[in-house]
Amino acid sequence: MxxxxxxxxxxxxxxxxxxxxxxxxxxxxxxxxxxxxxPPCISEAMIESAQFGVFGYSEATESCEQAFINYVSEHHNIKPKAQELFWLPGLVCALHAVCRAYTQPGDEVITFTPIYPPFLYAPGNSGAKTVEVPLDPETHRPNMAWLRNAINEQTKVLLLCNPHNPVGICFSKEELAEIATICLENNIVLCSDEVHCDLILDPESQHHSIATISPEIAQQSVTLMAPSKTWNIAGLGCSIAYIPNDSLRRKFIRECRGKIPETNIAGLVAGEAAYRDGxxxxxxxxxxxxxxxxxxxxxxxxxxxxxxxxxxxxxxxxxxxxxxxxxxxxxxxxxxxxxxxxxxxxxxxxxxxxxxxxxxxxxxxxxxxxxxxxxx
The missing domain is CATH 3.90.1150.10 (Aspartate Aminotransferase, domain 1)
Incomplete structure (x- = not known):
């Protein structure tokens, strides 16, 4: 205990x-x-890695990939293939990569507010414009009419945070289905930051990953996950982008190469231990x-x-x-x-x-x- x-x-x-x-x-x-x-499983895995003593360039091992795949398959009904995953040192840099990959200067990126601050400034750092759609002030739920009214021909990306930071809601399956439909109708890439998905406090609530809503939105979305919040290892830098669509994944990786460092050995070791034994x-x-x-x-x-x-x-x-x-x-x-x-x-x-x-x-x-x- x-x-x-x-x-x-x-x-x-x-x-x-x-x-x-x-x-x-x-x-x-x-x-x-x-x-x-x-948890001890993480520090024990890191000690074992440190005692090995070789710290050269590294990448996610097969066992690391499988630990994540097994975990999200069991807990979130996601069935990723290893080649559909891209490992990163954090999710803030991933938000920036999404904006660079799928927008041009002058395009627009929509997000629900209030929101974790990087969602507000990542689009601007890529030359795009942030468009804020307020959550309902009383219920903190999304208003789909407000979302539809905010969309125009320049809208290229929707940045979603689910569970939501800071209000703490879990978007319902019905809400996500409608958001997905809106994105599909308007050819908008949906990026879902799901870093808090393993910290559901309300027994009556459930996390629904955007990639499980429909095969169509899975092919037009980027799902971001990490063990960092759940197992308190944010300082070690280990995150995952799940991108089933080959074209979207290639564009994303192209914007990461040379701009975002590789995930380090410590983060990969800790992440594997968390997903496998935590x-x-x-x-x-x-x-x-x-x-x-x-x-x-x-x-x-x-x-x-x-x-x-x-x-x-x-x-x-x-x-x-x-x-x-x-x-x-x-x-x-x-x-x-x-x-x-x-x-x-x-x-x-x-x-x-x-x-x-x-x-x-x-x-x-x-x-x-x-x-x-x-x-x-």
Whole structure:
């Protein structure tokens, strides 16, 4: 049984998350990595690799590919062939590669907002225009009429995040089928970032991968996955693009070569171990995260309407509505109280904050106490 109540001391370890507030008493609950020690199967596999002692150029081994194929086949009903996979050191670079591969300067890329910030700036870095389609402000669900109205002849790509970061919804099979139909009708490449697909917290919710919706959309889509969020190995750099269509895959790979580094040995070793042997740890961490989410939900209910939240179905990210909090600048005022959250402005929606609850419960409890002190 894993002790998720243990807080590793990440100060002065090069942690991007913790070093943002170096030499302060601010609790960092912003960037999306967890304050949990990764499962032993991963560290054991990495030790074995390190003891081998040769670290030359590498690529995904057959056993690594098979571990991923077996996992997604069992959990997500995806049946990829090894040649349909392209291994990358991260998914942000993959979003950029998608925009470069399938757009020309002046084309448009659609995404649902609020959204993880790279979705907003990746198109512009390729000379394309980002077109934002808001999720319904009350339900956080997609409005298909708004999506259709945003499409024109310049629309070439739709960037989807499912499960969604930051609101935490799992798109339903019916929603995905309609989105797929719209993309097929308009010859739009659908890129689905599914990095949080193995962290479904709501027992009534289910992840549906875009590649399983229909054979037609599987041939007009790029599915992005990674073990990074689920098993807390983002710093090791291991991600996968699943692209069944030969032409789309060739264009994608062409935009990666010479621009994006190869996946490193450590990431491949860790990723294989996670997909092959990390299932029991995954189920344990989901159970712990549900308890953390219960705590946040109770806190929100006791805020007397000053903070609102729709309980996320997936991820370890809570999207908190601070518009009735009385705080003029929530990000700055929360930092002054000793809590560092992600500012909703960066996701395209001011007045909200994203809280990462992938941490020991004692740390979360202290953070919530500090947030409460701002509300009184």
């Amino acid at each position: 894993t002790n998720f109540d243990h807080l590793p001391n990440r100060h002065n370890t090069g942690s991007y998350k913790w070093d943002k507030y170096k030499n302060t008493d601010i609790i960092p609950l912003w960037v999306a990595d967890m304050d949990f020690v990764s 299932e029991s740890w995954r189920l344990e961490v989901i159970d712990y995260l549900r308890g953390n989410l219960d705590l946040i939900e109770k806190f929100v209910a006791e805020s007397n309407g000053k903070i609102r939240m729709q309980r996320p179905s997936a991820t370890y990210l809570a999207w908190l509505d601070f518009r009735e909090s009385g705080l003029a600048n929530p990000a700055k005022e929360l930092e002054a109280a000793g809590v560092g959250l992600s500012d909703g402005k960066d996701f395209g929606l001011a007045g909200y904050m994203r809280l990462n609850f992938g941490c020991p419960r004692s740390l979360l409890e202290e953070a919530l106490k500090r947030i409460k002190s701002c509300l009184t």
